[in-house]
Amino acid sequence: VQRFDIGVIAGDGIGPEVVGQGLAVLRAVAQGAGIEVTTTDYDLGAKRWHRTGEALPEGTLDELRRHDAILLGAIGDPSVPSGVLERQLLLTIRFAFDHYVNLRPARLFPGVRSPLDVARVAPEGIDFVVVREGTEGPYTGNGGALRVGTPAELATEVSVNTRYGVERVVRDAFARAQARPRKHLTLVHKHNVLSYAGHLWRRTVEEVGAEFPDVTTAYQHVDAATIFLATDPGRFDVIVTDNLFGDIITDLAAAVVGGIGLAASGNINPDGTAPSMFEPVHGSAPDIAGQGKADPTATILSVALMLDHLGRPDLAAAVEEAVAADLAERADSVRSTEQIGADIAARLR
Amino acid sequence: VQRFDIGVIAGDGIGPEVVGQGLAVLRAVAQGAGIEVTTTDYDLGAKRWHRTGEALPEGTLDELRRHDAILLGAIGDPSVPSGVLERQLLLTIRFAFDHYVNLRPARLFPGVRSPLDVARVAPEGIDFVVVREGTEGPYTGNGGALRVGTPAELATEVSVNTRYGVERVVRDAFARAQARPRKHLTLVHKHNVLSYAGHLWRRTVEEVGAEFPDVTTAYQHVDAATIFLATDPGRFDVIVTDNLFGDIITDLAAAVVGGIGLAASGNINPDGTAPSMFEPVHGSAPDIAGQGKADPTATILSVALMLDHLGRPDLAAAVEEAVAADLAERADSVRSTEQIGADIAARLR
Ligand SMILES: CC(C)[C@H](C(=O)O)[C@@H](O)C(=O)O
Numbered sequence: 001v002q003r004f005d006i007g008v009i010a011g012d013g014i015g016p017e018v019v020g021q022g023l024a025v026l027r028a029v030a031q032g033a034g035i036e037v038t039t040t041d042y043d044l045g046a047k048r049w050h051r052t053g054e055a056l057p058e059g060t061l062d063e064l065r066r067h068d069a070i071l072l073g074a075i076g077d078p079s080v081p082s083g084v085l086e087r088q089l090l091l092t093i094r095f096a097f098d099h100y101v102n103l104r105p106a107r108l109f110p111g112v113r114s115p116l117d118v119a120r121v122a123p124e125g126i127d128f129v130v131v132r133e134g135t136e137g138p139y140t141g142n143g144g145a146l147r148v149g150t151p152a153e154l155a156t157e158v159s160v161n162t163r164y165g166v167e168r169v170v171r172d173a174f175a176r177a178q179a180r181p182r183k184h185l186t187l188v189h190k191h192n193v194l195s196y197a198g199h200l201w202r203r204t205v206e207e208v209g210a211e212f213p214d215v216t217t218a219y220q221h222v223d224a225a226t227i228f229l230a231t232d233p234g235r236f237d238v239i240v241t242d243n244l245f246g247d248i249i250t251d252l253a254a255a256v257v258g259g260i261g262l263a264a265s266g267n268i269n270p271d272g273t274a275p276s277m278f279e280p281v282h283g284s285a286p287d288i289a290g291q292g293k294a295d296p297t298a299t300i301l302s303v304a305l306m307l308d309h310l311g312r313p314d315l316a317a318a319v320e321e322a323v324a325a326d327l328a329e330r331a332d333s334v335r336s337t338e339q340i341g342a343d344i345a346a347r348l349r
Numbered sequence: 350v351q352r353f354d355i356g357v358i359a360g361d362g363i364g365p366e367v368v369g370q371g372l373a374v375l376r377a378v379a380q381g382a383g384i385e386v387t388t389t390d391y392d393l394g395a396k397r398w399h400r401t402g403e404a405l406p407e408g409t410l411d412e413l414r415r416h417d418a419i420l421l422g423a424i425g426d427p428s429v430p431s432g433v434l435e436r437q438l439l440l441t442i443r444f445a446f447d448h449y450v451n452l453r454p455a456r457l458f459p460g461v462r463s464p465l466d467v468a469r470v471a472p473e474g475i476d477f478v479v480v481r482e483g484t485e486g487p488y489t490g491n492g493g494a495l496r497v498g499t500p501a502e503l504a505t506e507v508s509v510n511t512r513y514g515v516e517r518v519v520r521d522a523f524a525r526a527q528a529r530p531r532k533h534l535t536l537v538h539k540h541n542v543l544s545y546a547g548h549l550w551r552r553t554v555e556e557v558g559a560e561f562p563d564v565t566t567a568y569q570h571v572d573a574a575t576i577f578l579a580t581d582p583g584r585f586d587v588i589v590t591d592n593l594f595g596d597i598i599t600d601l602a603a604a605v606v607g608g609i610g611l612a613a614s615g616n617i618n619p620d621g622t623a624p625s626m627f628e629p630v631h632g633s634a635p636d637i638a639g640q641g642k643a644d645p646t647a648t649i650l651s652v653a654l655m656l657d658h659l660g661r662p663d664l665a666a667a668v669e670e671a672v673a674a675d676l677a678e679r680a681d682s683v684r685s686t687e688q689i690g691a692d693i694a695a696r697l698r
């Protein structure tokens with residue numbers, strides 16, 4: 001029998017609630033397929049940090065590394081200084097496990113309400129995927145501060161971009177574009193101002209593009225890309241972009257296709273040298289934690305991305321279809337986190 | 350009699366067309382108020398660069414400096430390598446004239462169509478202004494590249510932030526918030542990842558805020574801000590943010606309130622040590638240049654910002670009202686650039 005050995009970081013706030021339902025759906029679909037799922041819980045997040053002063057204890061990375069994949073709920077709490085858990089836990093894992101493809105699909109499911117006037121601005125629907133670079137850019141923690149707290153304070157942030165890092169994610173994005181019907185790749189950057197990095201990205205897309213002659217390409221400055229995401233999102237197929245631009249436009253993309261309650265993501269190591277990690281795009285939402293109000297759909301769709309990555313696109317599609325069916329009937333019904341998870345799981349049995 | 354001495358950079362593409370109508374409206378409103386307007390044209394942009402190899406000839410900055418204000422149409426042409434005119438012309442002026450307040454209002458005028466389902470997501474209307482820092486951040490041109498064109502290429506971009514630079518723009522934003530009915534200021538940044546710069550911005554907002562006890566404040570990460578711009582833009586009153594985040598969210602804001610055909614901006618030196626420069630947010634749109642198809646409204650609204658800056662808020666309001674009246678009756682009518690300008694000017698005579 002096939003076995004999936006999953007490391008689980010439920011995390012903070014609504015994390016445990018949504019992860020609970022993500023796992024329920026994973027088990028339902030696995031059972032039907034005769035797959036054995038084993039999970040190991042990792043107690044990481046704000047509480048652990050308060051208790052021990054450590055965000056990611058030594059040795060835990062090594063333990064996490066042994067799993068086939070990781071499912072993460074959400075990390076973050078107002079009681080922890082900004083940046084601590086982000087840098088010491090979430091970004092540490094993304095960087096240590098070389099998650100250079102941060103995959104974020106944006107698809108408007110039937111029945112889901114967009115804040116856009118969709119009939120007018122996206123009559124053909126919305127279905128694209130953002131390939132966000134995950135290990136470079138302004139996320140590396142390079143930079144520093146001088147004379148902090150004085151009138152002469154100076155703070156810098158350095159965006160680091162290498163041909164090595166850009167080329168591998170661009171090639172991955174081209175391959176994903178080639179596998180889709182429209183075969184279209186858009187580079188989003190800001191090469192008219194961020195010229196050093198921008199020209200590296202641009203040249204790399206041109207050069208790698210020669211390996212994918214059937215993929216058409218386009219370029220958008222990141223500012224203009226936000227306009228098109230609001231006024232003509234149907235034009236996008238695959239977008240490739242840097243870590244920070246990707247962070248920004250995928251939240252906007254999530255809003256456009258119905259909100260971060262539905263937005264899935266995969267932090268993927270395509271080379272398989274470490275496990276990939278799947279997580280909803282939303283945060284820990286401490287204001288609604290523990291009330292059964294969180295929408296587990298983003299986590300469930302992240303489980304679909306995980307199944308695809310684990311070599312079972314058939315099961316990924318089944319989960320997506322179950323979610324689509326659930327969404328189509330949702331309208332304004334109010335169900336608990338658990339009920340939504342149970343309803344979707346029931347469709348898979 | 351009052352005199353306005355304006356330096357005019359019509360620039361490339363649709364620049365001359367929209368600037369022509371901006372000046373027509375300026376003259377109409379000035380005439381009614383007994384103000385004399387003199388203009389000096391500066392031949393800058395792609396053509397000049399091709400002819401002379403220079404984007405901003407020595408001495409021109411000094412000439413520009415003598416005017417009361419500058420009106421700029423648009424800069425940029427595909428025949429010029431990306432970044433050349435941006436850095437050597439547009440950004441050179443912004444930096445040399447210390448345009449540290451890049452002011453970008455976003456107001457949904459009655460009759461204008463938003464791509465949003467406004468009745469649902471912004472029933473109370475949309476009316477906010479972004480104060481984008483204009484002289485620091487990733488726009489300074491710091492950074493560099495190593496081993497260009499080799500597999501070992503490295504490219505960096507450095508975001509530079511100083512207490513001096515952040516404090517002055519934050520204080521300006523607070524003052525603008527205090528002068529508005531809602532008195533609400535939102536800082537947009539990404540302090541959970543860009544910690545050095547983010548903490549400087551955050552501390553500065555806290556500290557300067559003590560001088561403005563009647564202004565309420567909020568904070569949004571830039572990624573979350575794009576969500577709210579799409580799902581609840583009515584919540585914003587004044588936004589203060591860094592140069593790059595401001596670039597991105599003001600294009601999105603422009604889209605949300607009807608498109609960059611309507612989006613005005615002022616590059617303002619609030620200390621008056623150099624002239625401020627007013628320009629539409631849109632670019633040179635070479636694809637529609639010379640066809641009378643460009644919408645001059647963004648330039649006309651930029652003229653309103655200029656009038657306000659030159660100490661005539663009454664005339665600024667008159668121009669805004671004329672634009673509002675024109676927009677209210679526009680519906681799907683198709684008029685030329687010149688006709689739109691003439692119609693708005695006629696309302697001001
Ligand atoms: C929490 C934060 C560090 C993270 C990011 O910026 O990548 C989040 O916004 C995301 O998009 O996954």
Ligand SMILES: CC(C)[C@H](C(=O)O)[C@@H](O)C(=O)O
Nearest residue numbers: 192193223435439440596630
């Ligand atoms: C043309 C470009 C340099 C400029 C910027 O990035 O500031 C433009 O996008 C703007 O917003 O005025």
